Amino acid sequence: MKTSIQKAQASDIQHLAKIHQLTFIRQKDSYQWILSTFSAYPRYICYVLKCDEHISGYIFWAQKSGFRPEVILELDQMAIHPEFQRKGLSKRLIEESLILLQEELMQNQQSIKNILVNTSYDNFAKKIYEDVLAAKEVAIIADLFRLPEVCLKSDRQDLKFLDVES
Numbered sequence: 271m272k273t274s275i276q277k278a279q280a281s282d283i284q285h286l287a288k289i290h291q292l293t294f295i296r297q298k299d300s301y302q303w304i305l306s307t308f309s310a311y312p313r314y315i316c317y318v319l320k321c322d323e324h325i326s327g328y329i330f331w332a333q334k335s336g337f338r339p340e341v342i343l344e345l346d347q348m349a350i351h352p353e354f355q356r357k358g359l360s361k362r363l364i365e366e367s368l369i370l371l372q373e374e375l376m377q378n379q380q381s382i383k384n385i386l387v388n389t390s391y392d393n394f395a396k397k398i399y400e401d402v403l404a405a406k407e408v409a410i411i412a413d414l415f416r417l418p419e420v421c422l423k424s425d426r427q428d429l430k431f432l433d434v435e436s
Contacts, residue, residue, distance in 0.1 A: 317367035404428035
């Protein structure tokens with residue numbers, strides 16, 4: 271299986287909405303959610319995972335609290351099509367999209383300072399975020415959604431795969 275990560279295009283929105291619908295089954299109106307988030311560029315930046323030229327996943331990164339020289343990023347949402355889950359693609363999507371995003375930020379004289387991610391306390395992705403982003407739990411919010419929400423934070427210097435700066 272040949273895989274690649276690239277910046278999402280407007281023509282990808284239908285595919286992203288289908289993946290969202292299959293992955294986040296309790297949410298509604300996947301198309302509107304994806305369209306509105308995608309349309310908030312450059313506040314939100316989306317990358318797609320392609321497997322054999324078919325969109326198989328996506329990730330939304332968000333710049334927090336304005337456009338700053340040192341960016342606080344949030345991994346806002348990530349989804350892998352159910353047929354492609356449990357193949358190590360989440361790790362690849364996070365790492366490679368973050369490298370591409372870092373390159374884009376550098377063109378705007380910006381750098382990554384920290385990365386935030388929130389997830390349900392029982393979400394299996396929590397372990398992925400801890401492993402790939404070296405993210406550490408900094409807070410738990412009870413009664414936000416159906417289960418407690420865990421807030422994780424990663425410092426830029428902990429991300430060795432980002433040491434590809436030009």
